Amino acid sequence: MNKLLIALSLTCGLAQASWADGGMDILKSQCSSCHNLTGPAPQTLKEIWARKGPDLFYAGNRYRKEWLIQWLQNPTQIRPAGEFYEDHIKPGPKRDVVDPSTLKPHVALSKADAEAVADTLMTLKPKSDLIAKEKIDDGTVSLSMGEMAFDKFLGCMACHRIEPDYGGLSGPELYTAGKRLQPEYMASYIRSPQAWDPKIWMPNKHVSDGNIQKLVHYLEALSKEKENGK
Amino acid sequence: MGNKLIFLALFVLSLPAMARESAKDNYRTYCVQCHGMAGNGKGVNIRDMSVQPRDHTDAKAMSTRSDDTLFKVIKEGGLSIDKSVLMPPWGDTLSDDEIRDMAQYLRTLCKCKYGGS
Numbered sequence: 001m002n003k004l005l006i007a008l009s010l011t012c013g014l015a016q017a018s019w020a021d022g023g024m025d026i027l028k029s030q031c032s033s034c035h036n037l038t039g040p041a042p043q044t045l046k047e048i049w050a051r052k053g054p055d056l057f058y059a060g061n062r063y064r065k066e067w068l069i070q071w072l073q074n075p076t077q078i079r080p081a082g083e084f085y086e087d088h089i090k091p092g093p094k095r096d097v098v099d100p101s102t103l104k105p106h107v108a109l110s111k112a113d114a115e116a117v118a119d120t121l122m123t124l125k126p127k128s129d130l131i132a133k134e135k136i137d138d139g140t141v142s143l144s145m146g147e148m149a150f151d152k153f154l155g156c157m158a159c160h161r162i163e164p165d166y167g168g169l170s171g172p173e174l175y176t177a178g179k180r181l182q183p184e185y186m187a188s189y190i191r192s193p194q195a196w197d198p199k200i201w202m203p204n205k206h207v208s209d210g211n212i213q214k215l216v217h218y219l220e221a222l223s224k225e226k227e228n229g230k
Numbered sequence: 231m232g233n234k235l236i237f238l239a240l241f242v243l244s245l246p247a248m249a250r251e252s253a254k255d256n257y258r259t260y261c262v263q264c265h266g267m268a269g270n271g272k273g274v275n276i277r278d279m280s281v282q283p284r285d286h287t288d289a290k291a292m293s294t295r296s297d298d299t300l301f302k303v304i305k306e307g308g309l310s311i312d313k314s315v316l317m318p319p320w321g322d323t324l325s326d327d328e329i330r331d332m333a334q335y336l337r338t339l340c341k342c343k344y345g346g347s
């Protein structure tokens with residue numbers, strides 16, 4: 001049932017987009033070889049290993065539009081160990097290390113194309129039901145309290161970087177997450193990564209509502225720090 | 231009534247039927263990031279971690295853990311056995327069957343069993 005609804009709303013989304021602009025033409029011709037534009041997310045390990053780039057079929061639920069427009073013109077690395085991480089690591093003398101020779105720069109778009117693509121991507125919203133469940137209150141958290149929760153109490157730093165050279169490498173850097181991602185998406189993803197991407201290698205840590213709020217406020221504050229500006 | 235049945239049927243059919251993956255493949259995907267490609271605790275993530283992941287090839291340490299303890303720590307995470315929060319819970323990622331398979335797979339990495347090596 002859910003799947004049917006998703007399929008239906010997605011088809012409508014796609015149809016709408018292709019009337020609206022050339023964004024979908026670009027996506028289909030230049031991007032669909034690496035990015036899934038129609039869903040569903042990988043359901044088996046084989047499928048998730050074969051994934052060549054992040055899923056974009058729920059881009060409108062996930063990204064901030066201003067960030068998309070900028071990043072598509074000047075792409076920078078987000079996942080230190082690429083996608084799928086195990087294809088980009090090798091044994092090192094002290095521990096496994098990233099093999100940079102396996103990571104290729106991302107294609108860049110002109111301003112006009114980036115805007116057209118961002119317009120189209122923002123119409124892809126098959127997961128709005130999950131987003132609607134999240135309410136971000138307007139509290140704040142100090143960077144030091146946030147970091148304590150992120151590193152010590154919840155152990156998120158094991159896989160994510162919270163500054164350019166601190167933290168784990170198998171997940172995307174999070175010191176830029178506040179610029180890149182919608183706050184409700186962050187909350188929903190932390191609540192259940194598997195609801196977005198059933199085979200992903202981020203575990204559900206059963207974070208409490210209060211800590212989810214704290215983490216989202218922290219990630220938003222973190223990306224406003226000067227040294228994290230990109 | 232008929233409608234409800236059809237609804238129910240559609241619902242059941244659309245439940246994700248996740249296939250049971252092999253422990254080796256699950257280990258590659260979920261454990262190698264911290265426990266390492268060689269299972270020796272030297273994963274790509276460990277540089278800044280305050281508690282280092284267990285060396286799964288260490289027969290001495292691994293033989294002190296019963297299968298039930300292994301099941302519990304994989305399903306519920308380090309905190310459930312008074313260990314570090316950096317060892318995550320995998321109960322929402324792996325089925326109970328897959329976790330049991332994983333505990334047996336760890337025995338092949340340490341070449342050990344509970345109570346002896």
